[in-house]
Amino acid sequence: MGVLLILWRQRLRRDRWQLLGWVLGIGAFALLAASAVTSTYGSTASRTEILQVAVATPAILMLRGLPRGADQGAFTFFLVYAFLALLAGLMSTFLAVRHSRADEETGGAELVAATPAGRLLPNTATVLHGTVANILAALAVFAGFAAQGLDPQGALLAGAATGAVGFCFLGVGLLVAQFMGTSRGANGVSSALVVLAYVLRGIGDATGTPHADGTTMTEGAASWFSPIGWGQQTFAFSGGRVWPLLLPVGLGAACLTAAWLILGVRDTGGSVWGARRSRTSARAGLNSPIALALRLQAGSIIGWAFSGLALGLLAGSLGKAIAAVDTPGSGVTVALRAMLRSQGMSLTQLMVSVLFLMAGVLAAACALQAVMRLRQEEAAGTAELLLAAPVGRVRWLAGYLVLGAAAVVLVVGLAGVGTWATLTGSGDESISADALWQIAVAQLPAALLYLAVSALVFVLWPAATIPAGWVLLGLGVFLGVYGGMLGIDQSLRDLSPFTHTPVPQGDATDWSGAWWMLTIAVLAAALSIVVMRRREVGTA
Template sequence: MRELRILWGQRLRRDRWQLVIWVLGIGALALFSATAIQETFGDESSRAEILQLAIATPAILMLRGLARGASLGAFTFFQIYAFLALLASLMSTFLAVRHTRADEESGSAELVAATPAGRLTPAVATILHGTSVNVLVALSVFAGYTAAGLDPAGAIVAGAAVGTVGLAFLGVGLLVAQLMGTSRGANGFASALVVLAYILRGIGDATGTPSADGTVMTAGTASWFSPIGWGQQTFAFTGDRWWPLLLPLALAAACGAVAWLLLRRRDSGASVWGARPGRMAARPSLNSPTALALRLQAGSIIGWGIGGLAMGILAGSLGSAIAAADLSNSNITAALRAMIQSQGVSLTQLLISAMFSIAGVLAAACGLQAVIRLRQEEAAGTAELLLAAPISRLHWLASYLLLGTASVLLVMFLAGFGTWASLAGAGDTSVEARAVWETAVAQLPAALLYLAVPAVVFVLWPAATITVGWALLGAGVVMGIFGGMIGLDQSLRDLSPFTHTPVPNGTTTDWSGAWWMLATAVLAAAVAVIGMRRRETGTA
């Protein structure tokens, strides 16, 4: 028991800052969302019209959730539960992989196994650690909902739904860590399973059976294959059913049991799916740092690019539906203008700008990951091996900055292409093709800032690169994109680059914000390159 307490405490200490961000962030998102919904859609008739629009437009249900009535609690659960469950699931898989496969990869698990703790006690500590964190997430969601004035009975069910889905994917993460040979592969595979669960839930919600009044949806079959869909079946704030939570708990137990059996039977550092033998010599296409960086990040770039394309298609396909809904409900326009502060543009253009702001976040995250990959290569010691070749540190950094810039451009190009193609296919001429591409271009300066500024952090304070990078992006999203919806003061919103993204409006578009953000990004990149000449590489 002493060894277990020590290992559990070590995990809590090691993850303390990440867990504070995850737990408080999820709870704050629940609070802000419930508060914003009360302010924007305060009367039940407005919420009923939104639900009728959502049920008539399956793409909205794909993004949101299962409509279960127009009461304030049910509407809030419909709007935000699926995203909260998605965050809890990603948090749990990352935690599971970090304390299992990643520790084996770094060699620390073998050192612990040489102590009286053995090989199995660390796994128990990880399970306890992940379970306690998901309990905190559930309590955080409960506190956020109750602080917003929602029914405490429904709030505790909603919090439990988010927490148990997180537990299910904790078990999935533990199992995947036994299957994959690297932490990168395990994180990628586990994240793909989380996204698959979100998509299956969306398909089930979109293909369900609506009620006669168009405000209640019975989920389709696909939702029952998704742990996130299981959490929805609690019907928080309307039915408050507890029995669906047995399904994610059973999945967590089953995956944990299989992972335990595999751990007992395999060697430390081995995996069920062994790595394929590598080539004796690299291909000629890998003879530069940029080509190597692309090879290492191709999977994540493709993933972010697909997300940008999907967001663009969704923006184009929703334009006509939202424009029609505005004739009867001006609250939709108010919600969009809370995200995108611009007057004198068509509702379709306003929607596209709002959706493209989300695509801009995807592009910024894609660029940020290039810098994070720099730090990961340095911390793992592989950067020193690369720099032992005739490659300068400046060339190494510049190759990742170049790749990050190209990936940002790719994500926004795919978003623009998706919107243009969906508008053209639907015959919607309310927005010109030129305006669509200008809206995509307008997102680039803010996204490039999240490539260049973290690069400066990487040069000046390497150990903080990952934490500061994601913290800056998260703060920018909350203040700039959702700040208006949750009532943040304008002075705080102005701190976010996303607030200053231009909204194309013909010849009257103000591009000044884009120019100074682009200039700041270029300056930050130059500072990073110059600073890299004087910085030593290392694992600390």
């Protein structure tokens, strides 16, 4: 027990700032959401009106949740629970990989295994560490909701649902780390599974069955394939059910058990999916920095690109559902349709715009990873070996920038192809091909801006490249996607690139935001190249 506590304290010390940021961020989001509902949607009538619009608009349900009544607590849970669970899942998977596969990569796990701790006790310490982290996240959600006067029992159940999903993905992350040979691969796969759970929950909510009151729905089948959907089934603030928590906790425990069994029989540093045998000499195609960068990042770029394609296919596949909703049978639908028509849009176009905003976030994340790879190569010392050859620093950086820009176009382009292909055969003619591709192109400036700004951070403050990149993206999503819902001042929301992403509305589309973002991106990229000419490689 003494060794276990020592290992746990080591993890607490190592993660103290990251863990504090995650827990406080999750709690602050819950607090702000509850406060915004109180100030903006203080009456039952206003909440009922919003819910009726949401029920008539599957795109809103994709990003929000499952309506379960106009009560203040139930309305707050509908708005933010899915995103809270998403954050808890990402926190847990990153934590799991950081203290398992990443430690094996650096050799730290082998050193610890040579002590009385052995090979299995560090894994137990990681489970304890992750469990405590999710308990703290659950308490933060409870405190955020309760501080705004929401029912304490419902707030406690909402916190427990958030923590249970986090615990589930703690097990998923540790299990994935047994299969993948690198921390980068383990992080990519496990975080993709978290996003998949969010998307499956969204599909289930968007394809659910509305009730006669227009403020409640029964979930679709897809929600039952998602741990986030299981947590949503607790119906916090609207009846309250504890038994759905057994599902994510049970899946997490099963994954942890499987991870322990695999860890007990495999070699330290090995993986279930071992690396393939390397070539004795490089291909002729690897004779340039950009070709090498592509070889190093091909796996992650393909993963992001397929995610964009899947999102596009999802957007198109919901076309029939939108067409079914867009009927004169509902007064709310008629009013919403008339308002959108006055703006040159349709319900389908609104849904595609919302989902393509998610594609823009995926493209921005792909761009960030291109620059982060620069920092990883530099920190590992391999960049210095490469630059010892006839390769200049500017050419090295420019190659990654070109590759990052191409990856952004690929992710967004495949999302557009997927949407176009599925909508073409759906019979829904409410969105033209021209409008669809305008929506896709509108996502490029924000993603390219993240690419250029992260490159500038890399050349000015190398050690901050990775944390600053993810923090900037997280703040951009928080302010741009959820800022309006939380009642955040417009001046703060304008700091997010996603706030300025154009929403195509025919000839009335305002593209000024896109041009400004492209201009800033070009200037930031040019400045990073100029600074790179004088910057030393390998600086902290």
